[in-house]
Structure formats: C-alpha cells, structure tokens
Amino acid sequence: MKTIEHFIFIFNILLAVNVFITSACPREMQDVKAAYKSGEILDQSLPITLATIKRKLKESGIFNWQDPTLNEREKKELSKLFDVIAIMTTSRARQPSNVQNMFSSLRLVERVVKKQLKQGQISESLAAKFHWEKLPTRHRREKPTYYLDKKTSMRVFNTMN
Incomplete structure (x- = not known):
C-alpha cells in the first residue's frame, strides 16, 4: 500500500512540475523577446559600425x-x-x-x-x-565524425579515421 501512495505522490509532483514548466516558459520567452526588442535588455556587445x-x-x-x-x-x-x-x-x-x-x-x-x-x-x-x-579565405568545415541514422534517429560515429 505504501508503494502505491509513494507512486501517486511522485506522480502528482511530476505532474505539477510539468504543468508549471509548460505554462510558465512560453510566456517568459515571449516576455524576454519583447523586452529585447523594446530595448529594455541591451545587447552586450557593440554593434558593427x-x-x-x-x-x-x-x-x-x-x-x-x-x-x-x-x-x-x-x-x-x-x-x-x-x-x-x-x-x-x-x-x-x-x-x-x-x-x-x-x-x-x-x-x-x-x-x-x-x-x-x-x-x-x-x-x-x-x-x-x-x-x-x-582577406583570409574561408575554411571549409571538416566532415563530421558521425552521420544520422534515419531509422533510429541516432548518431553513428565513424571510428575508422
């Protein structure tokens, strides 16, 4: 009986945290974006002049x-x-x-x-x-050491180099 109570207690906590995260983040992101656009949050580096x-x-x-x-x-x-x-x-x-x-x-x-x-x-x-x-030439990026397997959506690393 105690394990079921523990399970329900943990489930309720996880549910509450999930609801809090999903309800708070989008508004906070919009608020941050709006503050940045309005100039309240200044860009830390100087713009190129x-x-x-x-x-x-x-x-x-x-x-x-x-x-x-x-x-x-x-x-x-x-x-x-x-x-x-x-x-x-x-x-x-x-x-x-x-x-x-x-x-x-x-x-x-x-x-x-x-x-x-x-x-x-x-x-x-x-x-x-x-x-x-x-003017320095652009350097091409080296090929990645992995590729993405489309079936499993996992990275497959090339270990033969």
Missing part, C-alpha cells in the same frame, strides 16, 4: 581609406560607397551580435565594391586599390 569596418580594412591591409593618393573623383565615389555600407550595417545592427562578425562585414564590403563596380558607380582605379587577396 562604419568606423570599425574602416579600421579593420586599414589594419588588414585591404584598403587604406585615408590614402593620400586618392583623387577627388575617387574620394567622392568612396564617400558614396561608405554611405551604402553604413546603410547596410545599420540594418544589420538590428540582428543579434552573434550574427554580426567582422569577417562577414569585410565580405559585405567586398560584395558592395564588386556590385558598384559592375554597375559603374565606382571606377576601376578605385576598385583596384582594394586588396581582397589579403
């Missing part, structure tokens, strides 16, 4: 935006280019910080420069001053 992109371009040796050899036309084109990049980084600043990293920001600059060159918005002389070969 045009100044940091300019600094990284200069430090990496890809492009020196303060180059004294730039002529007036190239400076004007560069100003428009940085305006476009500023707009793009502002829209990216709304994303969480783990989405924004400097590597993808430099890639963003590369895409903008190539697109504007293709559209004739910047000159080839300005585009040639960007040294994209100094």
Whole structure:
C-alpha cells in the first residue's frame, strides 16, 4: 500500500512540475523577446559600425581609406560607397551580435565594391586599390565524425579515421 501512495505522490509532483514548466516558459520567452526588442535588455556587445569596418580594412591591409593618393573623383565615389555600407550595417545592427562578425562585414564590403563596380558607380582605379587577396579565405568545415541514422534517429560515429 505504501508503494502505491509513494507512486501517486511522485506522480502528482511530476505532474505539477510539468504543468508549471509548460505554462510558465512560453510566456517568459515571449516576455524576454519583447523586452529585447523594446530595448529594455541591451545587447552586450557593440554593434558593427562604419568606423570599425574602416579600421579593420586599414589594419588588414585591404584598403587604406585615408590614402593620400586618392583623387577627388575617387574620394567622392568612396564617400558614396561608405554611405551604402553604413546603410547596410545599420540594418544589420538590428540582428543579434552573434550574427554580426567582422569577417562577414569585410565580405559585405567586398560584395558592395564588386556590385558598384559592375554597375559603374565606382571606377576601376578605385576598385583596384582594394586588396581582397589579403582577406583570409574561408575554411571549409571538416566532415563530421558521425552521420544520422534515419531509422533510429541516432548518431553513428565513424571510428575508422
């Protein structure tokens, strides 16, 4: 008789905990998401700005935006280019910080420069001053050491390496 009472007691506790968890979590998650969107919870890292992109371009040796050899036309084109990049980084600043990293920001600059060159918005002389070969290449991820068995939904590890 005592084991049945213990079983019922444990069952009631588990049921109460389950009801508490399922009823509290979704609202808490919505509250946290709403607080983050409203600005009550600030993102811990600083967003990527045009100044940091300019600094990284200069430090990496890809492009020196303060180059004294730039002529007036190239400076004007560069100003428009940085305006476009500023707009793009502002829209990216709304994303969480783990989405924004400097590597993808430099890639963003590369895409903008190539697109504007293709559209004739910047000159080839300005585009040639960007040294994209100094941008680190992307590393491909190694193949995983396991695969997912569809029948059992379990990981099967490759131990032959």
